[in-house]
Amino acid sequence: AAETGLDGWLRYASFPGAEDYTDQIPRTIVALNTSEVSPVLTGAKELEHGIASIFGVGCDVSHERSDDASSIVIGSLEAYMSHAEESIEIPELIEDGFYLDTTGKQTLIIGKNERGALYGAFEYLSLLAQGNVSSISYASSPDVPIRWINQWDNLRDGGTHGSVERGYGGDSIFFWDGVVREDLTRAAQYARLLASIGVNAVIVNNVNANETILNSTNMDGLARIADVFRPYGVQLGISLYFASPQALGFTNTSDPFDEQVIEFWHNVTDSLYERIPDFAGYLVKANSEGQPGPLTYNRTLADGANMFAKALDPHGGICMFRAFVYDHQNLNETRWKDDRANAAVDFFDGLDTQFMENVVVQIKYGPIDFQVREPVSPLFAHLPNTATAMELQISPEYLGQNVHLVYLSPLWKEILDFDLRVDEQASPVKSIVNGQRFNKTLGGYAGVAGAGMNDTWLGSHLAMSNLYAYGRLAWNPSSDSVDILNAWTKLTFSHEELVVNTIANMSMASWPAYEGYSGNLGVQTLTDILLGHYGPNPASQDDNPWGQWTRADADTIGMDRTVKNGTANAGQYPKEIAMMFEDVSTTPDDLILWFHHLPYTHVLKSGETVIQHFYDAHYNGSATSQTFPAQWETLKDCIDEERYEHVMFRLVYAAGHSLVWRDSINNFYFNKSSIADTADRVENH
Numbered sequence: 001a002a003e004t005g006l007d008g009w010l011r012y013a014s015f016p017g018a019e020d021y022t023d024q025i026p027r028t029i030v031a032l033n034t035s036e037v038s039p040v041l042t043g044a045k046e047l048e049h050g051i052a053s054i055f056g057v058g059c060d061v062s063h064e065r066s067d068d069a070s071s072i073v074i075g076s077l078e079a080y081m082s083h084a085e086e087s088i089e090i091p092e093l094i095e096d097g098f099y100l101d102t103t104g105k106q107t108l109i110i111g112k113n114e115r116g117a118l119y120g121a122f123e124y125l126s127l128l129a130q131g132n133v134s135s136i137s138y139a140s141s142p143d144v145p146i147r148w149i150n151q152w153d154n155l156r157d158g159g160t161h162g163s164v165e166r167g168y169g170g171d172s173i174f175f176w177d178g179v180v181r182e183d184l185t186r187a188a189q190y191a192r193l194l195a196s197i198g199v200n201a202v203i204v205n206n207v208n209a210n211e212t213i214l215n216s217t218n219m220d221g222l223a224r225i226a227d228v229f230r231p232y233g234v235q236l237g238i239s240l241y242f243a244s245p246q247a248l249g250f251t252n253t254s255d256p257f258d259e260q261v262i263e264f265w266h267n268v269t270d271s272l273y274e275r276i277p278d279f280a281g282y283l284v285k286a287n288s289e290g291q292p293g294p295l296t297y298n299r300t301l302a303d304g305a306n307m308f309a310k311a312l313d314p315h316g317g318i319c320m321f322r323a324f325v326y327d328h329q330n331l332n333e334t335r336w337k338d339d340r341a342n343a344a345v346d347f348f349d350g351l352d353t354q355f356m357e358n359v360v361v362q363i364k365y366g367p368i369d370f371q372v373r374e375p376v377s378p379l380f381a382h383l384p385n386t387a388t389a390m391e392l393q394i395s396p397e398y399l400g401q402n403v404h405l406v407y408l409s410p411l412w413k414e415i416l417d418f419d420l421r422v423d424e425q426a427s428p429v430k431s432i433v434n435g436q437r438f439n440k441t442l443g444g445y446a447g448v449a450g451a452g453m454n455d456t457w458l459g460s461h462l463a464m465s466n467l468y469a470y471g472r473l474a475w476n477p478s479s480d481s482v483d484i485l486n487a488w489t490k491l492t493f494s495h496e497e498l499v500v501n502t503i504a505n506m507s508m509a510s511w512p513a514y515e516g517y518s519g520n521l522g523v524q525t526l527t528d529i530l531l532g533h534y535g536p537n538p539a540s541q542d543d544n545p546w547g548q549w550t551r552a553d554a555d556t557i558g559m560d561r562t563v564k565n566g567t568a569n570a571g572q573y574p575k576e577i578a579m580m581f582e583d584v585s586t587t588p589d590d591l592i593l594w595f596h597h598l599p600y601t602h603v604l605k606s607g608e609t610v611i612q613h614f615y616d617a618h619y620n621g622s623a624t625s626q627t628f629p630a631q632w633e634t635l636k637d638c639i640d641e642e643r644y645e646h647v648m649f650r651l652v653y654a655a656g657h658s659l660v661w662r663d664s665i666n667n668f669y670f671n672k673s674s675i676a677d678t679a680d681r682v683e684n685h
């Protein structure tokens with residue numbers, strides 16, 4: 001399996017010089033917690049496997065603590081303290097955190113809870129696998145409690161296949177032909193990967209949900225998935241179809257104030273908890289893209305969210321309620337002030353104090369939809385009394401669908417570090433999401449992953465750095481993008497400097513390159529808006545009902561989102577930020593067409609005109625992409641043939657596709673504007 005990618009970054013390959021350390025590696029692993037399904041036992045077995053694989057030495061796993069042998073002691077804080085007479089003081093930890101200490105005779109891996117101990121085991125193994133055998137002693141706790149994955153898996157497509165919406169790695173690992181798969185081997189392997197990066201729950205079905213997830217066969221099936229997740233400390237949750245009570249024939253309404261509807265959801269929730277005592281909760285897409293929701297019954301979004309939250313509350317579950325609410329039938333480009341980017345704040349206006357405590361509003365990072373460049377969603381500044389989570393897309397539908405190389409950590413970090421200046425005080429988005437800024441305990445991240453049955457999980461080996469980075473950033477949003485990547489490369493491919501540096505060079509250049517040849521200056525990814533969001537189609541970006549517009553004509557381009565003359569979206573940001581975006585002269589170039597409608601001849605801060613920037617960026621971005629196959633080729637002797645070829649095929653294809661992007665976008669705007677490229681490259685076709 002090592003060469004296929006199933007193990008991802010958990011290959012535990014040996015490295016040159018590993019044999020020199022074998023004497024220092026403990027040979028006994030003591031698991032302090034004894035339950036068969038305890039993550040502690042999983043951690044102990046993982047240590048045994050990892051150490052054997054890296055160092056070629058066997059370890060014994062036992063439950064007996066003894067003082068004489070050098071050993072690894074792994075367990076929850078509670079289990080550790082129950083042997084208090086032999087214990088040292090453990091630093092302060094928060095839920096899921098761990099303490100790792102290799103300085104004493106015994107290596108200690110102590111979790112705040114059992115899951116935390118497993119995370120500590122993965123951390124220790126990650127260090128060993130990267131060749132770091134130095135003495136260490138530190139505590140590590142997650143920045144946020146919600147570190148979830150959203151899988152947009154369908155129970156079946158038109159035929160039998162359980163497909164994955166916006167997934168590029170094959171069929172669902174959970175569903176087949178309308179029910180949960182018999183063989184859940186891949187679900188367990190996925191849980192292992194996710195646990196190793198600190199992910200603690202997975203929503204297993206599509207946000208565009210279907211009521212059949214709630215029939216008793218499927219509830220039993222979900223319990224089987226939860227059983228294979230549990231040893232990894234991964235909890236299971238599901239997406240709900242708002243009108244399920246009606247669709248299943250229990251009621252003739254799905255009004256959240258109707259008694260029978262309320263009873264229906266209580267019964268469903270109780271049945272789920274009977275089968276799955278550690279069930280994580282619900283994810284709800286309502287009143288969005290044609291889905292029903294509370295507004296359908298003249299109730300508020302909070303009324304809808306609270307209905308689920310009340311049913312979950314006695315069990316400790318969470319309702320993740322999506323802020324991706326908009327009416328795609330009511331947007332009309334002939335109206336200058338129509339703006340989908342306004343929808344979330346408009347719809348949640350006045351609701352901030354209305355949500356129950358176990359409701360978390362899940363907000364996409366930008367106001368529209370996972371574009372190559374968006375400002376942060378202004379909604380993060382509007383909910384000081386509500387828990388929030390940020391939704392990120394790991395398998396990027398608008399960013400090349402894992403065929404193009406786009407390392408996303410730098411994009412995510414720009415959003416996380418952005419200071420919204422709420423009430424004129426420092427308000428980096430990451431401090432809103434983690435609850436610090438507004439004194440809340442709940443909050444976190446939801447990563448839309450799109451993993452599938454493909455041996456690469458996501459459709460490409462290099463795309464796995466995004467899944468890895470998602471987990472690392474959810475644990476610690478201040479981690480460095482290059483550090484994350486280098487660790488991933490060492491664990492996935494090789495420690496060789498050439499490999500590490502080449503993959504870092506390519507990956508760090510990849511988002512700017514993709515932005516260069518797709519959509520610049522905040523105009524959005526100029527992809528095909530109707531057909532799968534893949535490949536260039538700038539014409540489709542206007543006159544569509546989806547509200548993803550560029551308003552390009554012969555002379556001008558961009559959305560006027562100013563208060564003074566446009567859709568007033570800039571005014572949804574806190575004062576200082578609103579002022580910055582309101583004025584062309586203070587709006588950063590990379591978002592200028594997001595907020596302003598400008599002549600192609602407008603001169604940017606860079607000194608270039610808008611149109612010349614388009615031309616140049618498309619040439620430069622595509623030129624960068626064309627260096628990737630040659631860079632990758634230098635690694636031919638360092639990487640196994642299977643993965644080398646798989647990656648090369650995609651890089652060569654993407655380099656070619658970047659030319660298609662470059663020429664179609666440049667020709668389109670040349671034809672529209674009739675303004676020549678000063679370097680004379682763009683021709684009328």
Ligand code: GCU
Pocket residue numbers: 165166207208285324369397
């Ligand atoms: C995008 C995506 C859809 C998805 C939707 C959502 O529009 O293309 O596939 O259903 O977002 O996030 O709900």
